[in-house]
Amino acid sequence: MKAEALMSQLLDACPHLSRDEVMARIQAKKDKIGAGYLTDEGAIFLVASDEGVELTESLSTQSTIKELYAGAKGVTLEARVMSVSPIREFTSRDGRPFQMRMMTVYDADATCSAKLWDTMVTEELLDSLEPGDAVRLTGAYIKNDISGSPVINLGTDAAITMLDDLPGVPGIDGIAKDVGALTEADRDVAVSGTLDGMLSTMNFTNSRGQPGKALKMRLRGLNGESYRVVIWGQDDASVPKMIPHGAKVRLLGVRAKRTGSGLEVHGNESTIVRTDGSDTMEPLKLRVLSKVRGDRSGDMMMLCVDSEKNLFFVTDGADHSQECQAGDVIECMPTKAYGKSVTLSADAYLRRMDDDAAIPGVGDMRTKLDKTDPGGDYCVEVTVLKDPAVRDIQTKTGETIQLLEIYACDDTGEVWIKGWRSQAKMSDRCQKGSVVSVTGVNARHGMEGRVDLVLTAYSTITPIDRPSTP
Known part of the structure; x- marks a missing residue:
């Protein structure tokens, strides 16, 4: 149904609304969800839902992702698969156990998450699907998630079938976006970048007291910036055992999230992690x-x-x-x-x-302060300009931790070297006027555009004795 016909139906049901008011609310819906993810028709259905009005017109039998709106039923959609999650077990509010799977699909204009329920969870085809496969979804119904974005739901009355191809919709290689080009509006996207630093598994207890896990890494984009990545519900079992320096990484089915530390990339159990590497270890x-x-x-x-x-x-x-x-x-x-x-x-x-002169020593690895960039790991040699200071800092959770601050310089500039928690114990390794070698520091953005160096669990501070000048 065309947007004008939907507008007329809404205005007839809500005489207290003017056309201009509806148009403003349509624009607000598109700004919140993202214009690339919502058509005018879909936004009108959302406005109608806010007013408690159910528009009677349904989607056409064949839909695109941009045409989806909350309340649509019997939807048929042709798209390509980005990712499919494993089966997860849940318990409903009334204590009944149930299963669910997540899937991310995309077409020529947009991407969308899909929830699979009931008999669709164990559909055999799902286990054989690969990223980029073309599928037809039938009998779907649409609901909004907590952010107001439409989500495809596939239950007992739905079906999923393979298609030979889907002309006009590119394969996975054609939709991957460099991590440096992400914006806050990006969700359910494919992202590529270069592994920057370490990759590890984080174990934690969530707000419900249940154990959880997450795969953490950093990816560097073509712009040279490094971005934090968290894949919730996964661990390092999803990646090869040996990943080389500078490996190319592709994440299928992730979203961008703005935090106090900047833009981050977040994924979940259905995210597919692809990277260079091998399970065959080499010395x-x-x-x-x-x-x-x-x-x-x-x-x-x-x-x-x-x-x-x-x-x-x-x-x-x-x-x-x-x-x-x-x-x-x-x-x-x-x-x-x-x-x-x-x-x-x-x-x-x-x-x-036996010693090998081809492998550099710590002296060969030292970097001048003016050559340190945020995100990099360095070894430096500096002169301490002030006696180190240790002070107590209270975290947001009320915990009191120690912060070590060392103001130092080399012949290219000055720097603050900081150490948190156990690294604060290194205050006795140096004093005003001493020359020290500091290994394994991580460069980070500091105040007023400066670069700070932060001690890590691998850091050492070693005094250097300089021969006196006659």
């Missing part, structure tokens, strides 16, 4: 730049470097490195290696090697 030959025992985990934390000057953050949870010292060259077969992050568990091995 790494590295030089140990620093070595410390983790306060919380008790693991041995080593900052290492290879012959290409790539930094590696090695976590040894089985004390393979007990006999190693800073400066040693080692060979190790990791349990997992994700970009810069290397894990040594009981099944790993490590041995000391």
Whole structure:
């Protein structure tokens, strides 16, 4: 049904509304959800729903994603698959268990989430679907999610069938967006970038007291910026065991979210993570730049470097490195290696090697302060300009933690070096006027456009004795 006919029906049912008021509310709906995700017709249905008016006209039998609106029934849609989640178990408010799956689909103009219920959850076709496959969804009904965006629902009366092709709708390779080009309006999109730093699994307890997990990483875009990525409900079992430095990563079915730290990328159980890598481990030959025992985990934390000057953050949870010292060259077969992050568990091995001049030492890895960029990991040599200060900081949760602040410089500029929690204990490693080597610091945006250096679990501060000048 055309927008004008829907407008007339709404104005007849709501004489207190003027055409201009309705048009303004249509625009507000499109601004909130995103003009690329909602047509005028769909926005009118949302306005009508707000007024408690049910428009009688349904969608045409064959619909596009932009034409979807809350309340539509018997919808048929042809689209391509972006991702399909595993089956999840839930309990309803009245205590009944039920199952659900999520799927993300897209057509030439937009993307949309789909919820699968009842017998659709165990539909055999779902397990054989690949990203980019063309499908026809029939018998769907549409509801809005908590953000007001339409969601496709497929229950007992629905069906999903494969199509040979869907001309006019590009495959997955044609819709991936560089992570640096994301905006807050992007949701259910395919994103590409370069793995920047470490990849890890986070375990937590949610607000309902239930255990949860998330896969964390950072992706660097073509603009050079690095973005935090959180894939809720997944862990590192979804990626290869060995991922090289600078690996290309593609995330299918994610959204952009603005936080206090900037724009982030969030996914869920249905997000597909694709990355370069292999499950076949290969040995790494590295030089140990620093070595410390983790306060919380008790693991041995080593900052290492290879012959290409790539930094590696090695976590040894089985004390393979007990006999190693800073400066040693080692060979190790990791349990997992994700970009810069290397894990040594009981099944790993490590041995000391003869020195290799091709692998740089800590002196070769030092970076001048004016060459540090936010998001990068560095080793620096600086002169301390003030006695280190440690102060107590209260977090939003009411916890009191310590913050170490060191004001230092080299011949290119000054910098604040900061250490939180256990890193604050390093205050006794330096004093005003001393020259120190600081390893494993992470550069971050500071106040007034400056760059701060933040101590990590792999950091060390070592005084450097300079020979006196006669």
